Amino acid sequence: MFSFGSAFLAAAVGLVLWTGAGYGLARALGIRRALALPLAPVLGWTVQNALALEISRWAGSPLVGTLGALALISGGWLLSNRRVVEPPDDTPTMPFWVFLAAAIVALLPAMAVVPKETQAGIALAPAIFDHSKIALIDAMVRDGMPPVNPFYGPPGERAGVAYYYLWHFGAAQLAGLTGARGWEADAAASWFTAFSTLTLMAGLALRFARSPLAPALAIALCVTGSLRPVLEAAIGEDRLAGVLRPATGFAGWLFQSSWSPHHVAAAGALVIATLLAVRLAANPRVLTALVLGLVVAGAYQSSIWVGGLVLALAMLALLPLLLRSVPEGGLPLFLLAALGAAALALLLAAPLLVEQYHAGVMRGGGSPVAISPFPVLAENAAGRFGRLLDLPAYWLVLLVVEFPLIYPVGAVALWRLASRRHARTLSGREARALGMLTLVSLASSWLLVSTVGDNNDLGWRAVLPGLMVLTVAAAAGLARLLAQRGRVVAGLALAGFAASLIGGVVIAAGNARGEVSPDAAWFARAPAMWAAVRRHAPAEARVANNPALFATMTPWPVNISWALLADRRSCFAGNELAIAFAPLSQQRRGEISDRFLRVFAGEGSAEDLRALAETYGCDVVLLTARDGAWARDPFAGSPLYRLVETEPEAWRVYVTTRNTSYPAPSTTPQGSQ
Template sequence: MASNTHVLFSIIAGLALWCGPGWLIARAVMIRRVPAIVLAPALGWAVQNMAMLAVAPMIGLSPSAILLVTALVCVGAPLLRRGRTVPPTTDAGARLVLPALALAALLACIPAAAVLPKVGADGAVALATPIYDHAKIALVDEIARHGVVPPANPVFGSGGAPGVISYYYLWHFGAAQLVILTGATGWEADAATTFFSAFAALALVAGIAFRFHPSAMAPLLALAAAASGSLRPLLASLFGATRVDQAIEPATGLAGVLYQASWSPHHVASASCVVLAVWLLAQARSRPSPGTAVVLALLVAAGFDSSLWVGGVTFALAAGAAVLVLAARRPSEARGRFLALVGAAAIGAGMLVAPILLAQLQVAMARGGGPPIRIEPFAVLGPAIPAGLRMFFDIPAYWLVLLPIELPAIAFAGSVGLFMTLRRRHGPQRGTNRLAAALGTLSLGALAVSAFLVSTAGENNDLGWRAVLPAVLVLSGFAGAAMGGALQRRRWLAMGVAVLLIAAGLPDSWALASGNLRGVRSMDSGTFAGDPTLWAAVRREVAADVRIASNPGRLEQLTPWPINLSWALLSQRRSCFAGPEMALAFAPLTPKQRADATDLFARVFAGEGTSADLAQMHQNFGCGAAVVTAQDGAWRNDPFAASPLFRLAQEEDGRWRIYVAATQGGTAP
């Protein structure tokens, strides 16, 4: 089971691994009007991970390789200053943002808590609902265990082959580095990296607020706005949950940074890269340099390799619009050099993302189906609105209803702060208006992507949910700047409205924090608590490259949606088929193939499998081992016991049986 002590140690290792290089790079390439310390976490995470990922296929992934690449990044950071005509970033004002960084670290504990197990006095384990989306911990373990890039597919490999990973796995690659450096488990490293991603994003929010209103209060107020949640709980208490559900669609994944970091921290990390990339673009409009182009290419690549939806689709459309806005602005003297820098960075980023991009295209072709994206308004209004009118009214309702409800603290104050900055209300600093225009264009573009494009590759509209993240980070920063300005000028009415909106979203934030910290106990919680012993026995009997057949629906009560968390979090072994949910994200299977595999494994582990079924599992899915537990129907009618393809390797009376292929020799190291 994951240990809080090991998670804390991994967090410290992550801060050292990524913040140090990030601080040096920020001092070299970022402008002077924001302390490097607030940009360091997100910037260092992106550059170090991309540098390591680029060379890992040649030098492997080991502690010495990680430390060597990190040292080279640190040594090379000062070289990025070449070609710059202004002094490097200093840490003037760093003391002003230290309270905000402390608050960011405290808030980042909320998403991290969603990943950690909660062990009760009786030994049963409660898990928070977002742990469902962290089943990809199996990928972290796969990368760390073998130290090979690109990694094998831990979910499915035809005939037992390593298989191809099409998922954007840079975030999981970063977590795997922590496993290798600290000896933590993938589960512990995932929790630590979740903390870091949230902390880096919130530090960036504080940096945006400080950039547009240099003070101690603006970053703190920006974080308060970012931490505030949805108005739904308040509306339900005022009007009744039934009426609210009739008026608008139920809540989705479109939410603030703490919620999204709890569920999908890799999308949050990608959003940080996107915002930093546009920040650099705005700076490069008047000060293009080779160093800026290098860092920009790494940021763009890190954003894409962490999230196809945020760093790919959203960045291409929203940041592309920002580039056009920047290129059209005066003066025109540096326009050619700026466009040359953009082109060079695009080529560099394209070369860096090519391996993951080609793998995604390969798997998309294997899956078949229609286009992964379609144009369709985001569903906002509920059944109280006639279906014929709903799609038409959904378009204005997205901007006038959904965003104010889901992001109340930043939809108003953030927009006001952006408008005030564009009107030059925050001082005469050179470049402020240009940066505000670029970040404002990014925000508007990201919200437009969410409003009008729908992803169809999975069961959910991940594109619509995640595309808002760059806008959430930017508008949170502008909200802090606006409130800081209102406080300084004693505009109590505006300040009161902003504080009221923040307070109105706090019940939702409290519910998120409470749920993440307490978790949910289920009828499977007690059984799950004993599973570390099961998987330790499996690792003793089964080699690291052997695929295991286990019941994909086992302990399905642990999460609201059925998935074998026991295997994903604890096994540190590959599966020959980990279930339809994991296969949907990772496996190059058509919908029919996925459904047939689901039926096959369900039938076998229900105790209804035939010898032909086991032969298919062994040959087509490459199952070199199998685990049957007392919770499976196959425990009482075990098809593996009578099969000549498998032999019993180990049995724990009344708990589990471990089978290995009859032709497999030896045991795991």
């Protein structure tokens, strides 16, 4: 089902591949050795993936893209024979144990992806719901590039992927290099994203505090969570619900790294882009402009919200600061370099932009972004003031509750860092630029809302870059205070950390333990079931199964066994996945979903069955004993499909009669031989 050895090998390959590429680039850009290594994983991941994705689009193979990107990065490093000379500073080298601590803490979000064997069967963590995009990783490895939509794509319709899939392409590279399956590669990539963003925050904390305590504090702060568990214990769950709205995806690093590592990766890339923009203004260079363009493109291709909207707003807000940083007489060169970086980013992002435009047209529904305050207070608490109170409550209540130590301490420390007397130095300008990024990030979550799906992904994810910077600032500020003020500050910091740690422990425990559902025992048999499907489904075939199968394994019903184990395309993977991946209007998506659910509930008509075979191109059908159609099987007597394999009281595999090359029916599954 899942090989920990394959996942470990894939993670190790990613660590060497992306950290090595990033370190070479960082040194070529003139970044000091003390900072180059902590920044290297995020920098290398973003640049190498952006390059490899573009190369693989032309070559058709992620592996060719990997090798081509490494060749280009190596060539750029060799050709860059001039480095930026910085004034000497006293930034110490980050101790090795900090990297080791980051590697260990990074296991906490990665645990959300792996299955847990229990006496009742297989348990999955709730966050696996958002990792159902593993099907996209398998599709890239199986079918090459550009990816063919594995979630939906009837004959005669566009089969491209409009989702921001660079992170999943990175996982596909790991799978191609190591032979890991998509599920294992996703776990490895999740670990690397967590590790890389931890080292990024730790390195910046060390740069601003000049204290080896700062990176340790940065990593410690990342395992904290919301104050909600403490508040519920103190005043009661019902009373808290009468004041605050329920928790959402608006949460800290640990939660977001567990659920949506691609958005976290984009946030790390945006922090790197901010630092590179400051360096480009101070000393315009071709290599800096090229790397900045690649980082911007990679951020957008990983998250349209973080790397697209927030990045664009942040760069506009940073422009006055950057212009003031340009040396006398260097403005024309800076503008030329900045335009070149923007043009490169736009060129690389163009294919995804085109796909997203077409998907938006097909979906309809108007603008994907609207202006609306983030809902904070419960309806009864707001009273006659309505949503107006949500405006100040976001800053005074929500941010304090969700980031209890990071937000208040980080905001004060960041203000002090940005207003120091040496603000004209490179590190001072970086602090001010990161402060502006933080303001834009928090304000975007405050006022902007995404309208594409059922959830406000924009509001939840836009906070990530600011959260990372505040974590850096809080760690640096606490390190300085602990060195100067002693026991009182240490006691207060420890109390705040303990209160916020409880929320982090809840998340980590959920990732490690998972949730045992009524389908746990059946899910343990799912690998053999999907192996039977693959025996009769060529690589290009599309498979139909009940989208609600194993619905209790995840917080919301999603076709999770298909996504994790099938390694074949679906003709319709279900409503939850179609929201993001199918260019369908809400009405049309609902009609298709209802049809598939009817068929597998045993209530479908002959017209529904013909639609599966002809309209949606379902070449292979998997029917299980968990489906309502098992007892009143519509496929058994249909001229459109024929039975090719069955496991008594478990599953049946049918193939379309349009293909007569299948073997005779079998009752012995391969897994039992």
